[in-house]
Amino acid sequence: MKYQEDNFYIDRILNGEVAAYASLVEKHKELVFSIALKILNNREDAEEVAQDAFVKAFQSLKTFERKSKFSTWLYRIVYNAAVSRTRKKKLEFVAMNESLIENYSGEEIAGRADRMDENDQRVLMEKALKRLPEEDHLLVTLFYHSDHSVDEISFITGLSSSNVKVRLHRIRKRLYEEISEMMRKVELV
Amino acid sequence: MERDDFVQDEFLKKMVGRVPLESPSDDFTRKVMAGILVEPETAKAGKPFSLFLKSWSLYILLGVFAVIFFLSSDIPYLTFIPGKEFFSDHIAPYFISMFAGLAKLFTGSKTLSITLSLMVAGGLLFAVDWIVRRRSEARHHAA
Numbered sequence: 001m002k003y004q005e006d007n008f009y010i011d012r013i014l015n016g017e018v019a020a021y022a023s024l025v026e027k028h029k030e031l032v033f034s035i036a037l038k039i040l041n042n043r044e045d046a047e048e049v050a051q052d053a054f055v056k057a058f059q060s061l062k063t064f065e066r067k068s069k070f071s072t073w074l075y076r077i078v079y080n081a082a083v084s085r086t087r088k089k090k091l092e093f094v095a096m097n098e099s100l101i102e103n104y105s106g107e108e109i110a111g112r113a114d115r116m117d118e119n120d121q122r123v124l125m126e127k128a129l130k131r132l133p134e135e136d137h138l139l140v141t142l143f144y145h146s147d148h149s150v151d152e153i154s155f156i157t158g159l160s161s162s163n164v165k166v167r168l169h170r171i172r173k174r175l176y177e178e179i180s181e182m183m184r185k186v187e188l189v
Numbered sequence: 190m191e192r193d194d195f196v197q198d199e200f201l202k203k204m205v206g207r208v209p210l211e212s213p214s215d216d217f218t219r220k221v222m223a224g225i226l227v228e229p230e231t232a233k234a235g236k237p238f239s240l241f242l243k244s245w246s247l248y249i250l251l252g253v254f255a256v257i258f259f260l261s262s263d264i265p266y267l268t269f270i271p272g273k274e275f276f277s278d279h280i281a282p283y284f285i286s287m288f289a290g291l292a293k294l295f296t297g298s299k300t301l302s303i304t305l306s307l308m309v310a311g312g313l314l315f316a317v318d319w320i321v322r323r324r325s326e327a328r329h330h331a332a
Contacts (some may be wrong), residue, residue: 030210048212055224110200113278122207144205
């Protein structure tokens with residue numbers, strides 16, 4: 001389904017058309033739920049937190065000053081709610097094992113992956129993402145899936161911009177390494 | 190929004206895009222909308238006075254202190270306030286005796302007065318911290 005810009009729905013909601021919020025929920029529910037799920041690792045809890053976040057966002061919509069994107073603001077609400085549910089003050093990002101990171105040729109991996117069909121690419125990527133810690137998977141989702149900038153991710157997660165940048169750089173290396181290793185294994189079989 | 194070339198990678202973007210996001214249950218949107226439509230009703234039915242008190246308590250308290258101060262003060266320019274004379278003659282003595290009683294607590298014994306002073310100071314710090322936190326949270330929320 002093709003959605004309008006968020007501000008289109010927000011204007012309608014603020015003019016009293018509450019039903020327009022359903023479109024905003026439909027548009028963002030998968031990412032909001034994914035964020036909660038990656039933090040909580042439990043579908044029921046994630047669904048509850050995601051629903052509460054949407055209700056809270058609706059109630060606070062009048063105070064949303066549009067200085068950031070609505071999605072960034074909404075993801076911050078769900079991120080904080082999910083982290084609070086884990087009873088931690090902040091999400092702990094696990095330090096990466098640098099020894100895992102070896103040399104690879106990004107172009108070669110991309111070239112080989114391009115020769116695979118879409119379904120195989122999906123399976124390959126799913127496996128690679130599953131090997132990441134959930135917190136890093138969350139950063140990948142926010143950066144590559146929802147197209148948020150480093151500064152926006154910093155706003156959502158409370159991490160500093162430089163920390164987000166460093167983590168994304170390492171995650172990127174790690175993903176290439178995982179993909180390369182899996183491709184090697186497939187070729188050996 | 191500006192992107193960072195250092196971590197940007199079109200290949201990974203395409204590959205990650207192939208992996209579908211997790212989906213919540215089918216009735217997710219319906220439940221959210223039900224939550225939204227129920228919330229204002231419950232708010233209307235049971236919360237208005239408590240919410241009003243919660244958000245205005247500090248201002249109400251300051252207002253009461255201001256009224257007591259002006260009514261009981263000897264500042265000559267404030268004699269025009271209606272009921273000031275009645276307040277000074279009949280009500281102020283109660284306040285004065287109450288404050289005198291409180292003052293006795295602080296001047297009675299050394300240990301008690303130090304303990305009370307520490308408790309009052311701690312309470313004030315806690316109150317200021319609570320107010321500042323609430324304000325910064327509200328500002329954060331509005332960003």
